[in-house]
Amino acid sequence: GAGVSQTPSNKVTEKGKYVELRCDPISGHTALYWYRQSLGQGPEFLIYFQGTGAADDSGLPNDRFFAVRPEGSVSTLKIQRTERGDSAVYLCASSSGSSGRKQFFGPGTRLTVL
Amino acid sequence: AQRVTQPEKLLSVFKGAPVELKCNYSYSGSPELFWYVQYSRQRLQLLLRHISRESIKGFTADLNKGETSFHLKKPFAQEEDSAMYYCALERGSSNTGKLIFGQGTTLQVKP
Structure with a gap:
């Protein structure tokens, strides 16, 4: 079946603009994660959804970052007033459960803030 | 902090040589440990997890709580093993599945 998909694959924006990044998880996966990967670093946790609710948003760096998953499937990561330091690859992952489960990753969205 | x-x-x-990718962790509880791999132009994928005690593509990893390590090993490296490898930890007390990743190691297997 289809894996996790993310759109767009690349996004270039100007400092101060608003962006939305979309994630389509594997059908039936209740858990969804967002990670951010800066150049030369490993993925860094941002937020975790179980169903429609954000069960853990402790990784969001500040209040410019927000994510939703209104129907428990597709999720959107929203970044307001983008800064150059937000440039990174944003990864989405989903799993059939939470603790100890295999996470299936999407291809990522490469965000560049000029 | 973890x-x-x-x-x-x-x-x-070189191809055929043994490989050991090192991973050390800091966590006072009982962790769940994973190795994820990213081949060129592919997405990040799970290679193995310590709770399964499995061998995948000839790789094994043993959790050593005394040394807080989870090194990835393979006795004979193959060119197709060339990739970026990430070690990841999930807190044993966690019910979220949130992963903490290392910075990654690029494995280059030369012919």
């Missing part, structure tokens, strides 16, 4: 350290950014070996 932390995962992969001390080597790059590990270069």
Whole structure:
């Protein structure tokens, strides 16, 4: 079946603009994660959804970052007033459960803030 | 705070040589440990997890709580093993599945 998909694959924006990044998880996966990967670093946790609710948003760096998953499937990561330091690859992952489960990753969205 | 350290950014070996990718972690509880791999132009994928005690593509990893390590090993490296490898930790007390990743090690297997 289809894996996790993310759109767009690349996004270039100007400092101060608003962006939305979309994630389509594997059908039936209740858990969804967002990670951010800066150049030369490993993925860094941002937020975790179980169903429609954000069960853990402790990784969001500040209040410019927000994510939703209104129907428990597709999720959107929203970044307001983008800064150059937000440039990174944003990864989405989903799993059939939470603790100890295999996470299936999407291809990522490469965000560049000029 | 929980932390995962992969001390080597790059590990270069010849085909057929043994490989050991180092991973050390900092966590006072009982962790769940994973190795994820990213081949060129592919997405990040799970290679193995310590709770399964499995061998995948000839790789094994043993959790050593005394040394807080989870090194990835393979006795004979193949060119197709060339990839970026990430060690990841999930807190044993966690019910979220949130992963903490190391910085990654690039494995280069030369012919």
